[in-house]
Amino acid sequence: MEPINVDNFEAAARERLDPGVYAYFAGGAGDEQTLRANSAAFGRWELRPRVLVDVGEVSTGATILGSEIALPLLVAPTAFQRLAHPDGELAMARAAAAAGTIMCLSTVSSVSPAELAEAAPGAKQWFQLYWSQDRGFTADLLAAVAEARFSALVLTVNLPVAGRRERDVRAAFTLPDDLPLPNLPVELARRDFHAALGRIVDATLTWRDLEWLRSTCELPLVVKGVLTAEDALLAAEHGAAAVVVSNHGGRQLDGVPAALDVLPEVGDAVGERVEVLVDGGIRRGIDVLKALALGARAALTGRAALWGLATAGEEGVTQVLGLLRDEIELGLKLLGCRRPDEVTRSHVRRAGSLV
Numbered sequence: 001m002e003p004i005n006v007d008n009f010e011a012a013a014r015e016r017l018d019p020g021v022y023a024y025f026a027g028g029a030g031d032e033q034t035l036r037a038n039s040a041a042f043g044r045w046e047l048r049p050r051v052l053v054d055v056g057e058v059s060t061g062a063t064i065l066g067s068e069i070a071l072p073l074l075v076a077p078t079a080f081q082r083l084a085h086p087d088g089e090l091a092m093a094r095a096a097a098a099a100g101t102i103m104c105l106s107t108v109s110s111v112s113p114a115e116l117a118e119a120a121p122g123a124k125q126w127f128q129l130y131w132s133q134d135r136g137f138t139a140d141l142l143a144a145v146a147e148a149r150f151s152a153l154v155l156t157v158n159l160p161v162a163g164r165r166e167r168d169v170r171a172a173f174t175l176p177d178d179l180p181l182p183n184l185p186v187e188l189a190r191r192d193f194h195a196a197l198g199r200i201v202d203a204t205l206t207w208r209d210l211e212w213l214r215s216t217c218e219l220p221l222v223v224k225g226v227l228t229a230e231d232a233l234l235a236a237e238h239g240a241a242a243v244v245v246s247n248h249g250g251r252q253l254d255g256v257p258a259a260l261d262v263l264p265e266v267g268d269a270v271g272e273r274v275e276v277l278v279d280g281g282i283r284r285g286i287d288v289l290k291a292l293a294l295g296a297r298a299a300l301t302g303r304a305a306l307w308g309l310a311t312a313g314e315e316g317v318t319q320v321l322g323l324l325r326d327e328i329e330l331g332l333k334l335l336g337c338r339r340p341d342e343v344t345r346s347h348v349r350r351a352g353s354l355v
């Protein structure tokens with residue numbers, strides 16, 4: 001059966017992938033409370049469609065940090081994409097560019113910033129930084145990112161150490177010896193990469209260190225992994241252009257809320273000071289619409305894109321992004337909105353609540 005939605009792609013990916021790799025992609029930290037909460041949260045919000053709005057012409061386009069993208073959905077940074085498909089990040093980049101959206105390259109990727117830029121010339125790409133203790137190495141990496149003309153730097157702030165993901169432990173998952181990891185300051189221990197991840201991030205970083213980052217790299221700064229109004233405000237004060245409300249797809253601190261449920265708190269606190277993005281649990285176009293209604297300018301997806309990549313490489317990601325784009329367009333029309341920025345708080349309500 002041809003996959004026709006994201007869940008079908010996950011099922012197809014699961015059949016193709018080595019069980020250990022599937023466990024690594026699908027799993028979350030601890031009891032996976034937060035992993036489940038991310039997707040369950042979408043079910044607790046209902047849409048409030050308006051009727052007799054002219055939806056003859058609808059655009060799914062959005063503007064993020066001044067860049068026009070074709071749909072309000074970006075590709076989140078995910079590590080080790082070559083475990084999903086031999087073409088890995090290069091296939092992901094080509095598919096994201098063809099869909100008219102931005103891909104965010106993880107520090108923990110199989111390709112350098114220059115190699116990724118070459119795969120999709122002219123495409124807008126962001127780079128996600130794990131900031132190592134070796135500042136000279138980080139400075140060189142940032143120079144390579146600027147040289148490759150990436151358009152934003154995404155600093156992930158919710159991983160001073162890696163969360164404990166028990167599915168990986170159960171599956172005794174290890175990295176293959178021949179997986180290239182060119183953006184790391186140290187050779188990653190393949191057998192215990194969870195512990196090794198801790199060595200590629202400086203756990204002593206504080207907000208004050210952002211000054212060094214901003215003086216070393218002129219790209220707009222996106223702070224990824226905030227879950228409170230307080231931290232979103234600190235990000236704004238320290239010069240961030242955007243924040244991503246994110247719990248890392250439930251892979252870091254288990255027991256934190258669904259990203260969607262934190263959005264209103266963050267949006268209300270920061271207002272127009274920074275752009276607000278969100279990720280976690282997106283499986284449907286209507287999930288994206290609910291995120292927009294609750295204050296996000298756009299969402300990101302991690303696993304949905306990985307399921308496409310694992311199923312059919314570049315073509316699989318193209319299909320996943322295409323079906324999500326179509327679902328967003330259909331949803332906009334049925335919701336009575338002509339563009340993503342017409343979706344407002346009045347288009348949702350808590351399930352079962354009186355308005």
Ligand SMILES: Cc1cc2nc3c(=O)[nH]c(=O)nc-3n(C[C@H](O)[C@H](O)[C@H](O)COP(=O)(O)O)c2cc1C
Binds near residue numbers: 079128251279281304
């Ligand atoms: C397999 C996997 C690897 C990830 N690797 C990274 C990473 O290297 N850097 C990062 O900032 N976030 C990473 N994330 C988190 C994603 O960027 C994103 O926050 C999360 O996947 C969103 O949830 P979703 O998968 O439900 O869409 C990873 C997530 C997954 C599932």
